[in-house]
Amino acid sequence: MRMWSGMLVACVLAVGPVQAAEPPAVPNADALLARLHQPAVLRGSFVQSRQIQGFKRPVESSGDFVVARDQGLLWHTVKPFESLLSVSRERLRVNDGSGGAETTIDARREPMLRTLNEILQNVVIADARALQLRFDIGLKLVGTTGWQMTLVAKDATLRSRFPQIELSGDAHVQGVRLAEASGDVTTVRFENQREDTHLTEAETGKLK
Amino acid sequence: MSDASHSRYRVMALAWLVAMVALAFHQWHMWRHPAFSTDVTELLPQQSDPQLTQATERLVAAATTQWVVLVGAPDWDKSREAAAAALAQLDPERKKLQSSGGDALPSGLLESLQKSRGSLLTAAERGWLRSANSADIGRRALQNLLQPVGDGFSSWREDPLGLWSGWLRERAQWSPLRPRDGWLWIEDNGIQWIALPFGESESGFSGWSAGGSSLKLAAARAAVARLGGHAQVLAAGAVLQAEAAAKRARWEVSVIGFGSLIAVILITFITFGSLRPILLVTLSLTIGCAAALSVTQLVFGQVHLLTTVFGASLVGVAEDYGIHYFAARQGQPVEQRWEQLRQISPGLWLALATSGIAYLALGVAPFPGLRQIAVFSVVGLTAAFLTVLCWFPWLDRKPLKQTRFAARFAASLDKWPRWPHGRKGIVLAIVGLAVLATGLVRLREVDDIRTLQNAPAAMINEQIQVGRILGLASPAQVFLVSGADSDELLRHEEALATRLAALVRDGTITGYQALSDWVPSRGTQQANAELVANADRIAWQAVADATGEHIDTTPHAPEVLTAADLAPIAKGLPSISEWQDASGAHRTLVMLQGVARTSLPALAQAGNGLDGVRFIDNTARYSELLARYRVRLSGLLLVGLAAVVLLLQWRYGWRAWRAWLPTILGGAFTLAVFGWIGIPVQLFVVLSLILMLGMGIDYGIFMQEHPGERSVWLAVAIAGVSTLLSFGLLALSATPALRAFGLAMLLGETSIWLLTPIFRAESSH
Numbered sequence: 001m002r003m004w005s006g007m008l009v010a011c012v013l014a015v016g017p018v019q020a021a022e023p024p025a026v027p028n029a030d031a032l033l034a035r036l037h038q039p040a041v042l043r044g045s046f047v048q049s050r051q052i053q054g055f056k057r058p059v060e061s062s063g064d065f066v067v068a069r070d071q072g073l074l075w076h077t078v079k080p081f082e083s084l085l086s087v088s089r090e091r092l093r094v095n096d097g098s099g100g101a102e103t104t105i106d107a108r109r110e111p112m113l114r115t116l117n118e119i120l121q122n123v124v125i126a127d128a129r130a131l132q133l134r135f136d137i138g139l140k141l142v143g144t145t146g147w148q149m150t151l152v153a154k155d156a157t158l159r160s161r162f163p164q165i166e167l168s169g170d171a172h173v174q175g176v177r178l179a180e181a182s183g184d185v186t187t188v189r190f191e192n193q194r195e196d197t198h199l200t201e202a203e204t205g206k207l208k
Numbered sequence: 209m210s211d212a213s214h215s216r217y218r219v220m221a222l223a224w225l226v227a228m229v230a231l232a233f234h235q236w237h238m239w240r241h242p243a244f245s246t247d248v249t250e251l252l253p254q255q256s257d258p259q260l261t262q263a264t265e266r267l268v269a270a271a272t273t274q275w276v277v278l279v280g281a282p283d284w285d286k287s288r289e290a291a292a293a294a295l296a297q298l299d300p301e302r303k304k305l306q307s308s309g310g311d312a313l314p315s316g317l318l319e320s321l322q323k324s325r326g327s328l329l330t331a332a333e334r335g336w337l338r339s340a341n342s343a344d345i346g347r348r349a350l351q352n353l354l355q356p357v358g359d360g361f362s363s364w365r366e367d368p369l370g371l372w373s374g375w376l377r378e379r380a381q382w383s384p385l386r387p388r389d390g391w392l393w394i395e396d397n398g399i400q401w402i403a404l405p406f407g408e409s410e411s412g413f414s415g416w417s418a419g420g421s422s423l424k425l426a427a428a429r430a431a432v433a434r435l436g437g438h439a440q441v442l443a444a445g446a447v448l449q450a451e452a453a454a455k456r457a458r459w460e461v462s463v464i465g466f467g468s469l470i471a472v473i474l475i476t477f478i479t480f481g482s483l484r485p486i487l488l489v490t491l492s493l494t495i496g497c498a499a500a501l502s503v504t505q506l507v508f509g510q511v512h513l514l515t516t517v518f519g520a521s522l523v524g525v526a527e528d529y530g531i532h533y534f535a536a537r538q539g540q541p542v543e544q545r546w547e548q549l550r551q552i553s554p555g556l557w558l559a560l561a562t563s564g565i566a567y568l569a570l571g572v573a574p575f576p577g578l579r580q581i582a583v584f585s586v587v588g589l590t591a592a593f594l595t596v597l598c599w600f601p602w603l604d605r606k607p608l609k610q611t612r613f614a615a616r617f618a619a620s621l622d623k624w625p626r627w628p629h630g631r632k633g634i635v636l637a638i639v640g641l642a643v644l645a646t647g648l649v650r651l652r653e654v655d656d657i658r659t660l661q662n663a664p665a666a667m668i669n670e671q672i673q674v675g676r677i678l679g680l681a682s683p684a685q686v687f688l689v690s691g692a693d694s695d696e697l698l699r700h701e702e703a704l705a706t707r708l709a710a711l712v713r714d715g716t717i718t719g720y721q722a723l724s725d726w727v728p729s730r731g732t733q734q735a736n737a738e739l740v741a742n743a744d745r746i747a748w749q750a751v752a753d754a755t756g757e758h759i760d761t762t763p764h765a766p767e768v769l770t771a772a773d774l775a776p777i778a779k780g781l782p783s784i785s786e787w788q789d790a791s792g793a794h795r796t797l798v799m800l801q802g803v804a805r806t807s808l809p810a811l812a813q814a815g816n817g818l819d820g821v822r823f824i825d826n827t828a829r830y831s832e833l834l835a836r837y838r839v840r841l842s843g844l845l846l847v848g849l850a851a852v853v854l855l856l857q858w859r860y861g862w863r864a865w866r867a868w869l870p871t872i873l874g875g876a877f878t879l880a881v882f883g884w885i886g887i888p889v890q891l892f893v894v895l896s897l898i899l900m901l902g903m904g905i906d907y908g909i910f911m912q913e914h915p916g917e918r919s920v921w922l923a924v925a926i927a928g929v930s931t932l933l934s935f936g937l938l939a940l941s942a943t944p945a946l947r948a949f950g951l952a953m954l955l956g957e958t959s960i961w962l963l964t965p966i967f968r969a970e971s972s973h
Contacts, residue, residue, distance in 0.1 A: 048356060053363040055757050061354045077354055080754075085355065094351065110377065112386045133389065155387075161361065178356075182363035186356055 028139045029128055032147050037171045038125050039195035041068045044172075046188050048077075053183040065190075067124045068199050072117060072207045087117050088207040123151075123165065126173045134158075135165075145170045217546070217601065224598035228495065234502045245510045246450040246457075251577025251660065252833055259688060262789055263797060263824055266782040267683040275421065275445020277428065278674055280401035281438050284388075290439035291391055291402035294428035298404060317774065318376075324769035325362065325372045326740050327733040331709065333371050337739045345369065345743050346750025353751060365759060368747035371740055379726065384679050396677045399440075403678065406445075422451040444674035449663050456662050456942050457513040461520045464941075468523035468934040469493065475926055476527075480534050481611040488603055489530035496526040496592030503587040508580055514660065515580045517938070517946055521953075522585055524934020525563065525903070526592035528927040529556050533596050535923035539610030545601045553597065555913065559906050560593050566902020569844060570895055573837055577660075578895070617925065618918035624965040647880025654888035655838060657830035662943040681721055681783065681799030684827045685811060690795045690820040694771060697786060697794040698729035700820035704798060707814040716810045718802025721783035727769050737766055771796075838891040845898050852905055860912050866967045867908030874960035875900055878952050892945040896952035903931065904960035911968055921965075928961045 043066045049058040063077040072088035084095045092105040092113055107113040122130040126149060128137055135151040142148055151165040166177040172193040178186045199207070277298065279291040321328070329337070340348075349368040358364055361373050385392040385403050392403040406421070425448065429441045469490065476486050500519055504511050532555070536548045564586050571582030627633055663671075675682065687704060691697030701724040708720045728736065741763045748759045771778070771786045778785035783799040803811070808825065815823035849872070856864040875897050882889060907924055914920040935957060938950025 048354075050353070050358075050364075052353070052365060054365050054760050055755070057755075057757070059353055059755060075356065080354075081350075083351055083354060094355075109381070115386070115388065180358045180363070182358060182361070182366065184358045184363050186358070188356060 028141055028147075031141055032126075032128055032139055032149075035141075035145055035147060035170060036126055037195060038069070038127060039197070041066065041196040041199055042125060042172065042193055043196060044193035045191050046075075047191070048189075049187045051185045051187075058187075065124070066199065066203055067121055068203075068207070069121065069125070071199065071204075073120050073124065074203060074206055084206070086206050087113075087120055089114050089117055090208075092116070123167065123176060124173060126167050126169060142168075214546075217598075220598045221602050224594060231495070231499055231502055234506075235498050238502065238505060243510055244454065244457075244513050244516065246453045246513050251512055251514060251575075251580075252657075252830060253573075253575050253837075258789070259690075259795075259822070260824065260829075262787070262795065263686065263688045264826070266787070266797060267686065267826075275406050275443065275447045276674060276678070277404040277406070277425065278401045278442040278677065279404065279428075279432060280396075280399040280440055280442075282398055282400065283437070284400045286435070286437045286439055287393075287400040287402050288389065288391060290432045290435055290437075290441075291404065293431040293435055294441060295404060297427040297431050298406070298424050320773040320775075321376075321769065322361075323767045324733070324773075325367070326764045326766035327737040328375045328728070328766075328769065329371060329736040329740065330375050330378045333374055334736065334739065337371075337743050340743070342746050342750070345746045346754075349747035349751050350754060365748070366764065368744055368751065371743075382721065384677075394677060401442075401677060421445075421447050422455070442670045442674050442677075444671040444680075449661075449667065449671075452664060452667055453662055454513060456664075457517050460517045460941050464517065464520035464934065464937040465497075465523055467937045468521065468930065471933045472523065472527045472930050475930055476531065476534070479531075479611060479614050479617075479922070479926055480538060480608060481613075482608060484604060484606065485530070485534045485608070488600055489527055489534075491599075491603075492530045492592040492595040493523050493526055495595045496588040497522065499591035500584045500588030504580055504584045507583055508576070511584075512577065512580055514577065514943065514946070515584050517941060517943065518581050518949075519584045519588065521934040521938045521950070522588045524930045524932075525585075526589050527930055528559060528923075529593045529596040530600070531927050531930075532556055532559075532923045533600055534608065535614075535919050535926070537604070537608050538614060538919070539608070542605065542607045545604060549597070549601055555910070556593060556596070558909070560589055562906055562909075563589055563899075563902050566848075566899050569848060569898055569902075570841075572844065573840060575837055578837075614922055618922040621918060621921045621965060621968075624968075626968070627966050644876050644880045647883035648876065650883035650886075651879055652888050653835070653838065653890065655831045655835035655890055657827060657834060659890060659892075659944040659948070662941070664942070676802075679719060679801050681801050682803055683799075685800055685803050685808070685823070685825050687798035687800075687815055688795060688822045688824055689798060690793050690822075692793065694786060694794050695730050697796060697820070698724045698727060698771075699731065700818065701796065701798065702729055702732060703818050704815065704821050707818075708798070708800075711807070711810055711814060716807045717800050720801065721799040723771060723774075723784050723786060723796045723798075726774055726784055727771050730768060733766070733768060834891050838889070838894050841891065841894045841898065845894060845901065848898065848901055852901060856905075856908075856912075863912065863969060866969060867912050868905065870908055870960045870963035870967055871901060871904040873963055874904055874956045874958075877959045878956040881955055882948075882952070887948055887951070890945065890948065892949040893952050896949045896956065899953065900956040900960065904957060904964075907960060907964040911964055925961075928957065932957050932961065 043064070045062065045064045047060070047062045049060050051058045061077050062079045063075070065076065066074045070089075072086065075085040075087075077083040077085075084093075086093045086095075090107050090113075094103045105113055118130065119134065121127075128139070128149065131137060131151060134155070135153055138150040138152075140148045147169065149167040151167070153159040153162060161181050162178065163181060164179050166175075167173055168175045169190075172190065174190055176186075176188045176190075178188075180186075277294060279287060279294045281287045281290055352368060352370055353364055361367070361376065367373065384394050386394065392405070394401050394403065425441075425443050432439050432441050472489060472493065473486050476489050480486075497519070500522065501511060501516075504515065532552055533549065536552045537545055540548060567582050567585040567589070569582075571579040628636060674680070689697060689701045689704060691700050701722055705720070705722045705724055708717070708722070711717050712719055724732075744763065745761060748761050751757070752759045774784055782797040786794050786796040788794050800811070808828075812823050812825070815821045852871075853864070853868050856867050860867060878897070878900070879889070879893075882893065887893075907928065910920050910924045932954060935950050935953030939947055939954055941947045941950060
């Protein structure tokens, strides 16, 4: 539960101005949109590597994920052990797969969960338009199909905790690099992305 | 007239002129910066208990400076549009409303809390750590390690179980407002509300001013209404209530004051048919009211709005002297006016004395509100009387003819019915008393501080709604916690918090705000630190075993957190700050959320048997106060009644009952009517009975002093009608206590006025 409550607090603290007026257009945004697919549902697998302060080697894990626009995110870690994280508008849940303890944060108790949900979804699908409400975006086109994006939070508190998020990809996001002020760095690589129009019933159930 | 007495009158007139110049100067000064107080609690007796005084001061300081507007719609975009429109009216300088201290955890606060990381735990985590075994802790640490993101507050190694960010998240719950697109947002029942908090009203609030905040709020409401689309506005705050109270009071003063004045003018014109009496009576009233305001302000520093509303009814009482003067003058040669004044002045002095004593009786109790009213009324009556005495013969130099109306009215006394003789009279008396009894048995007493407030129901509803949506703590019920030093204070509060947490779990209350939630006592911080250090060691070991890493297991040494560290948010929030009083004791308040009437016994119970914990139920306390004074003044009323009856027996012998019986019957009739229509008896009703005794008995006295004298009957009757009207207009007041008072005076005075001639002596002709 550690990071989720932390990220939530960061969002809670993010009382700084989030631009509500029409933000300045991100240069190359149209070109990015032309290269990027943003389907209603995106499935794929991931390989995650976290470099923890004081650790010699990164901590690796892998699994699969589903992101559904406006609905939520399922982050299913398979290795080294089972763990399912589901984030929806209504709640955040971590289940360690052993059928044991389940931890839940309810949006009614913590409304900022919705903001967190939006940020996570938008990062995974690289929705620059949505992200630019909360982040200053630097965009670079790479080759004929690729791109790189850096996100710097507009809110000082959020920025002081998460100085920078980097995304790269082509038709889909391929890599995410998230640096924390504490020195821990998370890198995620996405593979085998598949587009779909809707979630399966089982997935919808897990997001409820 | 002899030269000696003439020169005495001249000196009196000049002396009064000097006094009036001084009065005019003070009035001019006063109205340049009018300041009237609106706080109902200022009317109540001072608390003899310094602890209560301190607690109240803290609560008042916190409550009076802030107000909040909620703008909401089912649709978030509409909410934003509405909020922007409202803000443009409320404060065009600000583009957005951000937390101005109190909506989330400011970063300055985070810095000071951070150093004590490792000794701060939520109650749930403390419970988990006590029961978790090494395997549980290891699994949780590994799971945290595998999540895609850390918490950003500390590296995984510094807080492997996420205990610190968990505590911060619980602290962030202290306000339900969350930032959303730069607004402070909260959802409630499908409505997306945007909160616009405001600090102290910039205009510098004065009870008589137009009410800057209310005007801006009205403009904001109109702007939001123009947008349509189910956008709504709710507002709450003591400033708004005070402004509404002031506006309402201003209206009432005008209605009652001018209404009575018009009535007096009309009656004077009909009776005397000349402009001069109107001008002079109005002059005496103006001087009376101005002098009353000035002296009250000089004595009390500030005049309460309730006093001015009450005082406006004085117009109908203070006119008596002028009317008595002209009633005696009417139809008499102009040269005799000095002589006539000399003849009626003993009667006028007596009338002033009885009314004055009745008003002063109100001021016997150490009850600031009643004392203000007493001083205001006595000064007003005296000034009006002195104006008649010192100035009227000088200003009134022409003959005054008797009008047909006056002649006809004076003659009406002969036709007034009498109480029947013999069996018929006895039967009528028994029936009458039986009817009165049916009302009197239904009387009930209610002592509620809220009867002194005149806030419109819609405003109170909004206040309740805003309080519910924002989870605001009510100042009505609080716990006062004390300790010899800061740490003892926190230990005492923790004992209370444990009990309150149980009440939250079973739904008795929805929450509480306590300093020890933020700053645990040293003992608790130490116990927490041991739990955390132990669990971290297990977590590091488990992850080291699983990954083969060498993890630095040096434990973090947290610093002790003190109440002073909360300074960035504690300002103006009595529940998360402590103070030291003159005796050196440390104190804090625990505020409660979602208190219902049914939760009160459990709350009172929660404080029982705990050291340094005191439950303060302000609503109950004020109501008890009103009840105590109601009982005390009821006693005063009975003593006064006995004194008056004895005095009249001494003066008039066996005939005396004709003077006092109408007053007693009038009072009984008033109470019976209150019983029938279900208006409870409260302090202000007892006050009205005291005044009824003081004024109503006058009719009886006059009828006994000058049996059958028609000019006296004319003056008494005419003066009585205007008195009735003034108090009757008070029954229009929005303040329930004044309304009950006005109604009681109207019923009582009318019945006394009608009954007195019924009981007149046979030999009156």
